[in-house]
Each structure stands twice: as structure tokens, then as C-alpha cells.
Amino acid sequence: MKRSLSRRKFKEAAQGYLFLLPTLFVLLFFIIGPIFYAIYLAFHKVQLLGVASSEFAGLRNFTRITVDNRAHIAIWNTLKYVVVVVPIQTILAMVLAAVLNAGLKGQKIFRVIYFLPTLTSSAVLTLIFMWMFNQNGLINELLSAVGLPIYNWLGDPRVALHSIMGMNIWSTAPFFMVIYLAALQDIPNSLYEAAELDGANAFQKFWSVTMPSLRPVTSFVVIMGLIGTFQLFDQSYIFSAGSGGPNNSTLTVVLLVYQYAFKNLGTMGYAAALAMTLAVIILIATLIQRRFSKEESLN
Structure with a gap:
């Protein structure tokens, strides 16, 4: 048996x-x-292209990051991109979801329209925005039509990265909006009715009922936004034709990893060290966000 x-x-x-x-x-x-x-x-000096070779390098690839000026620029650009994009796309997604959940006429049509940018390929969106921001593109045509001076949006290092930021906020906020919209529909109406009995207006109900109820979803959205924005590559690559220009203003860590891994012989090990450093930064940022959200829920 x-x-x-x-x-x-x-x-x-x-x-x-x-x-x-x-x-x-x-x-x-x-x-x-x-x-x-x-x-x-x-941890090795590796050359995979041409004559393959491998030599133990210890921590030299990691110490090289501390003296690599382009690595410093890439890390700074990536951090600046994350700090700007994540809060704006999170707030915009929450506001759009709240508006669409308010019972407006034609809200189903607006949901489809708002979600369309998420369905479009990232490469196609980048090419569309490049055409819009081009010196002879749509934005400059509109500025010229109303008598305002045109601007070299893609060629100015001060605004090139901000153009990518605007495009990504516009294209990613609708995805998070859908997540917020699903969470909003799970909030019991009894909470809003109790708030109304206490004399709360629309803003007070949103601040005191909606926001606390959405904290777990907000934590998820922020973490997903952090991971996605730290890994910015394709838009930066297409905008700058792989160079990170103008003047390294759109150079990100992932783009720099690509350049060292596939454009320079003998730097594959250094590219892997950069990728590991980025992974550690993402892990630390995620853990900080999780700790912060836990403290908020306890309070």
C-alpha cells in the first residue's frame, strides 16, 4: 500500500x-x-567580437565608472528623467482616472481615446514626436503661424531630454490610468456617502477618501514607473541616432551600456559593470519606495 x-x-x-x-x-x-x-x-575584461578573449579584472570595471565622465552624465540624465517623469505621469494618470470615473457623458469613448498612445509602438511614437519637434515640424509651424519665433527643439542640449520626457509622460500615463480606473471602481460608495454626510466637498472627498484608498495602487504604479524610466533606451537611441546627443544631453545609462557593449571592442565587461550598477540603483530606489509606502500605510 x-x-x-x-x-x-x-x-x-x-x-x-x-x-x-x-x-x-x-x-x-x-x-x-x-x-x-x-x-x-x-569582473572580467572581455572581448566577444573579433578574437574572443577574457581576462580577470577584479573591481577595475566598477572603479572605472567613478572616473568615466560619460557615465556620470548618463547617470545624471537618467536620474533627472526619473525624478521628472515618474511623479508627473503618476499624478496625471490618477487625475485622468478620477475624471473618467466621475460619470461624464461619453466616458467610454474618452477611455479609448486616452488609451490609444499606449497601444502605439514606442519607435513609431518617437518618430512622430521627432517630426513634431523638428525645425520644420508641426510645433514650429504652429509657432510661426501665430507670429512666434521657432526653436531648434532637438538640437538644443537644454531641451532635448525634456522633449523625450514629454513624449513618455503622454504615452505612459494612459496605461497607469487604466490601473487607477480599476482601483477606483473598487472603492465602496459608502465611504463617499459618509464623507458627504460630514459635509465634505468634491476635493475633500478626493483627498480624504480616494487618495488613501489608492495608496497600494500608487505604490505599484510608482515602482513600475521607476523600473521603466531607469531603463530608458529606445526613445533616446532614435532621437539621437544612437549617439546620446546633442552634447550627451539624451545619453542614458542603458544607451551607454549599448555603446560600450556593441560599439567598442574590449569593453563588454565594463558595459556589464554599468548594467549591474544600474540594477543596484533600481533595486535601492524600489526598496526606498516600498519602505516609504509601508510607513505611510502604518501612519
């Missing part, structure tokens, strides 16, 4: 692992394996 039970358990376990094999294969060879290989590369 015991033998038959053990055989049956073994058979069931074997069947379970058999069904898990495709997922385990993907995790091992496309996620876990590359992570460990990147850690290996970060």
Missing part, C-alpha cells in the same frame, strides 16, 4: 515537472543564465 502511494506521488511529481520543463528552460537560458553571465562579464 505504501509502495503504491509513493509510486503514485512520484508519478504525479514527475508529470508536474514535465509540464514545468518549458517554463524552467526559458527561465534558465533566457533569464537566470544571462544574469549570472553578466555578473561574470562585470
Whole structure:
């Protein structure tokens, strides 16, 4: 009896692992394996293109970051991008969701219209915005039509990154808006009715009822925004044709990793060290946000 039970358990376990094999294969060879290989590369001087070579470098790849001026610029640009984009897209998504949840006429149509930028390819959106911000593009045409001076939006280092910020806020806020909208519909009406009995107006109900109820969702949205904005690459690459220009104003950490990994021979290890540094920064920022949101919920 015991033998038959053990055989049956073994058979069931074997069947379970058999069904898990495709997922385990993907995790091992496309996620876990590359992570460990990147850690290996970060501590070696590696040349994968041309004549392949590998030499143990210890912490030299990481110490090089402290003296690399382009790495400092990339980190600063990325941090500036994160600090500006994450709060604005979070607040905009929350406001849009609150407006669409207020029972306005035609709100279903507005939901579809607001969500359209999220459905569009990131590369296509970037090309559209490049055409709009071009010296002969739509924005300068509108400025010229009303008698205002035109501006070199893409060629000025002071505003090039801000153009990418505006595009990403416009394209990512609708995605988070949908998350907020789902959360708003789960808030019990009894809370708003109690607030009305206490004499609360629309703003007071939003501040005292809606905002506290959305704290877990806001924490999720901020964490997702942090991870996404720290990994900015494709828009910066297309805007600057891969150079990070003008004058390194759109250079981000991921774009710099790409340049060192695939454009310069013998710097693959340094690119991996930069990628690991970025991963640590994202982890620290995420942990700080989680700790902050936990303290808020306790208060």
C-alpha cells in the first residue's frame, strides 16, 4: 500500500515537472543564465567580437565608472528623467482616472481615446514626436503661424531630454490610468456617502477618501514607473541616432551600456559593470519606495 502511494506521488511529481520543463528552460537560458553571465562579464575584461578573449579584472570595471565622465552624465540624465517623469505621469494618470470615473457623458469613448498612445509602438511614437519637434515640424509651424519665433527643439542640449520626457509622460500615463480606473471602481460608495454626510466637498472627498484608498495602487504604479524610466533606451537611441546627443544631453545609462557593449571592442565587461550598477540603483530606489509606502500605510 505504501509502495503504491509513493509510486503514485512520484508519478504525479514527475508529470508536474514535465509540464514545468518549458517554463524552467526559458527561465534558465533566457533569464537566470544571462544574469549570472553578466555578473561574470562585470569582473572580467572581455572581448566577444573579433578574437574572443577574457581576462580577470577584479573591481577595475566598477572603479572605472567613478572616473568615466560619460557615465556620470548618463547617470545624471537618467536620474533627472526619473525624478521628472515618474511623479508627473503618476499624478496625471490618477487625475485622468478620477475624471473618467466621475460619470461624464461619453466616458467610454474618452477611455479609448486616452488609451490609444499606449497601444502605439514606442519607435513609431518617437518618430512622430521627432517630426513634431523638428525645425520644420508641426510645433514650429504652429509657432510661426501665430507670429512666434521657432526653436531648434532637438538640437538644443537644454531641451532635448525634456522633449523625450514629454513624449513618455503622454504615452505612459494612459496605461497607469487604466490601473487607477480599476482601483477606483473598487472603492465602496459608502465611504463617499459618509464623507458627504460630514459635509465634505468634491476635493475633500478626493483627498480624504480616494487618495488613501489608492495608496497600494500608487505604490505599484510608482515602482513600475521607476523600473521603466531607469531603463530608458529606445526613445533616446532614435532621437539621437544612437549617439546620446546633442552634447550627451539624451545619453542614458542603458544607451551607454549599448555603446560600450556593441560599439567598442574590449569593453563588454565594463558595459556589464554599468548594467549591474544600474540594477543596484533600481533595486535601492524600489526598496526606498516600498519602505516609504509601508510607513505611510502604518501612519
